[in-house]
Amino acid sequence: MPASPMLRPKYWGFHLLALVLVAIAGGLGMWQLKAWQQHRTDEARDLTKIAPEELDAVIGPDDPFPGRKVGQPVVVEGTWVQDATLFISGREHDGRDGYWVVTPVAVGEPDGPALLAVRGWVADPADAPGTPEGSTAFVALLQPPQGTGQVDDDPADDVLPQVRLADYLQHVDQDLYGAYAVITDDIPDGDWPHGETAVNDGTDGLAPASIDQLPEVGRTTAIRNLLYAIEWWVFGLFAGFIWWRWTRDEVERLSEPGTAPLG
Incomplete structure (x- = not known):
């Protein structure tokens, strides 16, 4: 079974570029997700055991x-x-x-x-x-x-x-x-x-009272970071889709009689 023409060295740069773009988008999305989680953790922190x-x-x-x-x-x-x-x-x-x-x-x-x-x-x-x-x-x-x-x-x-x-x-x-x-x-x-x-x-003479409230996390706390994370992941998916679509079209083009590889 002949190897796919897309595995030829002249196409490696395109594959590497797609891989780098997807990895960057995924990494930045995870970074924004962690920032969202950290902001929410900070807002909900229990202060009762810290120094007065x-x-x-x-x-x-x-x-x-x-x-x-x-x-x-x-x-x-x-x-x-x-x-x-x-x-x-x-x-x-x-x-x-x-x-x-x-x-x-x-x-x-x-x-x-x-x-x-x-x-x-x-x-x-x-x-x-x-x-x-x-x-x-x-x-x-x-x-x-x-x-x-x-x-x-x-x-x-x-x-x-x-x-x-x-x-x-x-x-x-x-x-x-x-x-x-x-x-x-x-x-x-x-x-x-x-x-x-x-x-x-x-x-003296009283049982201890317990506090009623600790910090609650608002629904919109750090929502921008969460939206940025989703945006980066969508960009990564789009980059992956473009790579897949280009690869498919290039394979179809190369399968036509008399067509030379790109470059």
Whole structure:
């Protein structure tokens, strides 16, 4: 059986060019795909185990919540605000329904802007320990304010259905940060500071609360990289198709009587 005329050395350059174009397109497509995956991984990263930052380095009193800092550990230093502890209903712990215990912490001056701190969980507000007094310092996980649309059936009591700043402002005279923080005792050894910057007397007598939110990946995150990957693969397929079509046409041309090879 005679060898295909397309295997002659004079055609090797055409084959090599097609191979290089397909390989380049495939490689660039994979590079863009990995960039798309990395961007999405970065956006969904769990910040809860990284080193804490000072609160004001992450969010200021008048700043909107930084979307990429959900779950960020922050060091909070300030003074407990008295007569401002409220309870957030509908919170579970070990399968039991109960309440979060939330007390504002005035950051800086005692009458300065306050950050809502979730001190822990309790089954019944009547069993919750009193509000700590004086200064405090702790590490907590930053969370965006909640806004599920739940209505507070009794604005006069000390129970709220969610950590919503507009509801809490009716119970405190100070400005509030556009965030709240959950104090946690889930601190692996060596992962972040212990001692006074990790836990404090504000959590005494309470079960630990768990955070509600970690970063979610948006549908359009790094979508351009994904589209570029598809574009490069389409280009590679097109190059491969052109090579196949040219090879077929050249074989047909060479099969005609009296036709000499190209070149």
